[in-house]
Amino acid sequence: MTTSVINLLKVRDDRSPVHFEEAGEVGKFKLCNGSDASWLTTPEFGLKELRSRVEPWLTSLFQTEHLSLLVGSGITHAVHHIATGSSAAGMDREGYNFGDQHDKICAAADREAPRAGRTAANIEDDLRVANELLRGMEIVDSQKQAQLKQQLETILGQFASSILRSEGGIATAEAARREQAFNTLVTFLMSFASRSGVRDRLNIFTTNYDRLIEAGAELAGLHLLDRFLGNLMPIFRSSRMDLDMHYNPPGIRGEPRYLEGVARFTKLHGSVDWVQTGKDIRRIGLPFGVDEVAPYLKAPGLSDASPHKLMIYPNAAKDSETANYPYVELFRDLAAAVCRPNSTLVTYGYSFGDEHINRVIRDMLTIPSTHLVVISYNDPLGRIMKTYEELGRPSQISLMIGPALSDLQTLTETFLPKAAIDKTTFRMSELLKQRFGTEPRPSPSVEKGNEGLGSVEDLI
Structure with a gap:
């Protein structure tokens, strides 16, 4: 006997989330036992009724003074599934080996995982513990530090390769499915980026290491502004220069206007194409979906670079200054973007497993005019609803959880506002x-x- 999938919807003046499930027919739904919705007049309803409830609300929120989008691994899994029919590579720890210290590292990661709301540790937890252990070995000048450092370099290379395999799965998919996947991604991005010229720029944040957002923006003709400056080998700059793109309308002087199709972009946990070279962090020319990183590190100016120097969180930090840089700058950008009046933050595919981000969201909601929209395909660990209850501000939070609402294709075709609000x-x-x-x-x-x-x- 199969268990029915429960969907949760809370928008507009709903006092609590509305729970509903499929009614036995595709596209037809019914309320779950004990759930009530004042906006329904019939026991069964479809996407038409849901759209009339959701789409005007999202359209209104998307035109608030400040709009930010936070995407997690859910976007990669969704696009990868459209293109290939399977999920992208995850954070599974299977296949990674830390040598003599493997059991101790895994045991310590298992103890720390519950703090992030996870029942079991993943490879990120293992890497974080391994980096801490390596730092301790360097302090006491342990003879085993060289061995652990070599294992870390190997594992980070494997980890980067798994990220690239997910990119490659999309890039090499069958032509029709690949086109459908990227078209869906482009529609998704432009629904957020198409803001009237008098509004502040869209801010896009992601916890992903892959370049899917960059690929979608390139196909959409969307210009992304980040902290990197340069063309051949862009360099990360700490100073936040408010660069933007404007144009002068014909016949008007001294009144430049925003150029359409521009957004600010921040990768909170780093990227598979960021590498530390000396005291600088640079973005290398790594093709989308390439097999491995190593061949592209063999270039002038990257002589000391290795997979161990890739800026993927948690990076192989040498000291506290390096551990905080550049991530402290990136999280400062997140706080500056969302913690201000008349701001809306939309999350898609983010499971609320990063306490640094959750803390910023908690601070944002202390401002009465802010709003949080949570869109997620599911909530298997219950972290989203747990966070919702802990935040204690239901009037400032909208929820769209479940495949009926948050499947990427359904979302873009039915619920998101059209990409030309003009x-x-x-x-x-x-x-x-x-x-x-x-x-x-x-x-x-x-x-x-x-x-x-x-x-x-x-x-x-």
Whole structure:
């Protein structure tokens, strides 16, 4: 007997999450026992009723003064599944070996995993403990530090290769499915990035190491502004220079306007193509979906680089200064972007397993005019709902959890606002409202040719 999948929806004036499940027919749903929704008039409903409830709400939130998008591993798994029919590589610790210290490292990681809300440790936890152990060995000048360092370099290389394999799975998928996957990703990104010119730029944050967001932005023609400057081998800059892209409208001087299709981009945990070279952090030219990193580290200026120097969190830190840099700068960007009035943060595929990020979100919600939208395919460990309860601000939080709401294709086709919220849309809406929204029935003048309404210019 199969267990029905439960979906959770909380938007607008819902006092608590509405639980619903499939009603036995594709696209038809019913409320779960004990759940109630004042906006439903029939026991069964479909995507049409859900769309009328969700889409206007998201459209309104997406046009708040400040908008940020935080994506986790769920976006990679979703796009990879569309392209290949299978999930992307995860954080499973199987296949990694730390040598003589393996059992001790895994045991320590298992003890620390519950602090992050995980029932079992993953490779990130193992790497974090291994780095701490390596630092301790360097302090006491242990004879085993060279062996552990070599194992760490090997494992980080394997870890980077697993990330690249996920990219490669998408890049080498069957042409029709690959095109469908990237089209869905582009639609997803542009639904957020298409903001009117008077609004602040969209801020995109990700905890992923892969370059899926960058690939989607490139296909969409979306310009990403980050802390890296340069073209051949961009270098990470600590100083946050508020660079932007503007244009001068014809016939207007001194009033530059925002160039459309520009967003600010931050990879909170680093990237598979970031490498530490001396005192600098650079982004190397690593093709999307390439087999391995090592051949691309054999370039002038990267002589001391190795997989051990890749800036993927937790990186192989040499001291506390290196451990904090550049991640402290990136998390500062997150706090600066979301912790301000009239700000909306949308999370997709983020399981709330990073306490650094959760702390920023908690601080954001202390500002009454902020709002958090959580979109997730599932919540297998219960971390999302646990965080929701702990935050204690239900009026400032919207929830869309479950495949009926958060499947990437369903989300982009049904619930996200269209990717062109512009003046023309609002003018048309206002025109239709004045024509048909104020009178219960069209007047004869309207039926004959809109006499009495005046010109379109008068309306808009």
